[in-house]
Amino acid sequence: MAEADRHDKTSHQLRLLSDALETGRLGPVKRLVNTLSPAEIGNLLESLPLGKRIVVWGLVDPDDDGEVLVHVGDEVRESLIAEMDPDEIVAAVEDLDIDDLADLVEDLPATVIDEVLKSMDRENRDRLEQVLSYPEDTAGRLMNPDVVTVRADTTVDVVLRYLRLRGELPEHTDYLYVVNRRHQYLGRIGLAQLLTHDAGTPINQLLDDEQAAIGVEESDSEVARQFSDRDWLSAPVVDDNHILLGRITIDDVVDIIREQAEHQALSAAGLDEDEDLFSPAKRAFRGRLLWLAVNLATAFIAAGVIGRFEDSIEQIVALAILMPIVAGMGGNAGTQVLALMIRGLALGQIGSSNFRVLLRKEIGVALINGVLLGSGLGLIVLAWFHSPMLSLVIGTALTINLLTAATAGVLVPLTLKRRGFDPALAGGVLLTTITDVMGFLSFLGLATLVLLR
Template sequence: MSVLHKKSARLRDEERARLIWLLSTDKAVTSSLLGKLTLAERYDDGTLADDLAEVEVLVSHLPPPDLADALEALPYDARNALWRLIADDKRGEVLLEASESVWGDLIDKMSDRELLFTLQNLDIDEQVYILQHLPQDLTARLLAELPAERRARIRQMMRYADNTVGAIMEFEVITVRPEATLAAVQRYLRRLGKMPENTDKLFVTTRNKLLLGELELQTILLNDAQKRVGDVMEGDPVTFQPHEEAEKVARTFERDNLLSAAVIDADGKLMGRLTIDEIVDVVYEETDNDLRRMGGLSNDDDVFAPVSKAVKTRWAWLAVNLCTAFIASRVIDGFEHTISQLVALASLMPIVAGIGGNTGNQTITMIVRAMALQHIQPGSFSFLILREMGVAVINGLVWGGIMGAVTWWLYSDPQLGAVMTLAMMLNLLMAAMMGVIIPMVMVKLGRDPAVGSSVMITAITDTGGFFIFLRSGDDFPDVADGPPRSLRGISAIATRPARTPMARLLVPTVAATVTSITSVSDHGLRCSSAGRRLCQLKVLAATITITPASTAIGIFAITSLSTVTRSRSTTPAARVETRLRPLPISTLTMV
């Protein structure tokens, strides 16, 4: 039989889950605590009394972090009922541990005096954290009630931005002089009786608070008591300044395995310290905020918020997604005639777009993560582009080949299967390329690459995937009555003249593509009615294998910016001759 300690993690989890279950499922308990008990609920007084007693015991047993989790997991009425049961001397710590999204529901029910009493038991840095998230008029009233010295320190910390070291540093530090002996330091610590939380070192300063070094606790214990602090201290400690970004400081803590570090001003004087507690909070908040922004949610969005508030916070993101979806729909609408002639295209389009979106999101996730860890340097851009496009080529050939074979088997049409393979590979190439470019462009513009990248890559891969696939399979006539179906779309792309100024600006980009297509043409690949399908597959294979990355960029750019020229035979019996011709751009010499 297992025995659980009263503060074991498992027992705390069970008690927290039980508390949430009682308050969220038993409406009578919530109504009773809020003084809204109905007549029908009064008849069940026996069970209600037991449940109320159990709730009170659970609230008294659970520590502030568990009570904060319970508050976040409860709807509005149950949340306020639980808040009423929390002792006044514990409310400050609970409020500090809870998410800012639930603060409004709790603070609205409190008077200024109650809120001031709640803040009194907290450290200065904790008071500042709460005051920074309160309305300005309420903050001003609370500051006016605080002692002058504490009010001055709080105002000093509130000058720093939320995401800086100055906003999260602690003022409680233990300092010693370099001329003191370790025995004197030990006596000093005993007289203090209590050290600040997460204290692993003392700071060595002059009388003017100039930081000279740091003295670890294990150094005090393991060295001769008669040695002086200046002889055993670390003279070159890791320090931070109050205006540094907290997220970058968190990386230093992780890299150097720090538990605490000194915060100094421009003159080198000790202002306070940072501890691992604050750093963990910074990492958690940054991760949580990034996840919310990637999903189009505000930082204060609450899962139990009223419907009206939840709707307002999601409008902007839905509007962006609606616009991108509308663009993709217009691309499909432009090929209505093509889809009506070959309905199989409609069932295959989502596959091309979906696989491109997945590839793009994988690339973006990897690039954004590498940027967050500072693994990407300016000179690595070309390498990343080539690497991701190489991965896309292999994936496109493998999975595009599989889907091409499946399409051939389903529709008994090898030409459609070849078009499916080509479209998948081109869309994967485009997705990989944009997955690298989009985050880097957003960083150049000073925007967070984690926000909006997924929407942009989805829009591009959906729109581009539909366009590439439908354009490759455009104008599918009967095999007996016209040119080859799969080759027709590709030849139409390859024979488009660059008539617009923008197309002429893309000459360097499409040069390699023209070389590839011209090479196929120069080998004299001609597709007549006899053995036409085998010939088409050879042309497609040659086009795919020769410089696939350049082909992807070139075909997509020309498809978007040029006009189509087609040629038809006058009689069905006439010999149909289709040949890939070089683009009529006189400035291209890479043949």
């Protein structure tokens, strides 16, 4: 899918802004920034080096400050909050929705949290404390406790009168929830239905009890799965006794889906999705070092294997020239299988009941590709080094390593997942260690057996 236009639009804004910042005249910058939505401002701030970021942050309309803070990653958020007075922070966040505020609150200085709590009315303070009482990454943290409820034993016109009295509904309200006397969730009525039915229609005739409720302790990835599998736009949240606690709307779920996708792409390279693109080098290097050190350690395992064949290499230098090809191709083929497995595991499409079929298929693919690419590689090596035996050895070694890659590509992520590890994080390192070792071992081993005995 072409991302080009998206890129072009935001980076065009970025260029305009950069040019304006260079001139030092902040008026145009301010006007430009304040045509953007809070999420776009957040995106822009994440695209700016620290110095410029602080300048632009000072120009953002204070009314948008809170929403912008909600929309940036943890590291960038810290850099922005560090520039604000406690009063400014309180003013910025006190008008946020409860679910957004709950998301922010743990990044605020303790004194500011007290101030924010003091500035809230009792009802909202109770709601915030309720939301914060649930663990992070659960439905309880995502929900907004501000919901409109009605009783089943009433009629459309009573509800209409109640709504007119009540005035404005919470943002993104598409359904009213029907509860009983104990505030247990019974079902919902769409606003559309209230509008298209006669005033006298009893509410329980319109009641839709098909909409399932989400348990307050469900994980946010489970919430995301249900929203996307069932095309929900909003859903009620209940406790163990089915008492209605709040509602989750799809705009918050979209953020989770995005974060999950980013996590998968970045954790494969040992990175944290909250990393600030522009954090200074002397801070950023730490986030990379551990993963590189682990890779360095595993590289020695492969080097150790090569070391065992010192004598063979000394006699036939061509082995040293060609051995990275066999190892590298195994890594490439394994990476393909790993990528499919990680997606399949994330979608729950792979389990103990079907991984054998998958393994058999991948071994079949590896065998076909091994024969095809192995023959190709063998022919090129024959033309280069004029040794039919060397050519046979490298073709066979490649096939063996592709088979290893297929097997490891299926089993490594499956095993990691079963043991509770994230296959996206550790899968790649483990897999390439296996294919490197097997690549060097099969090629140098076969060469030693066939060419040097």
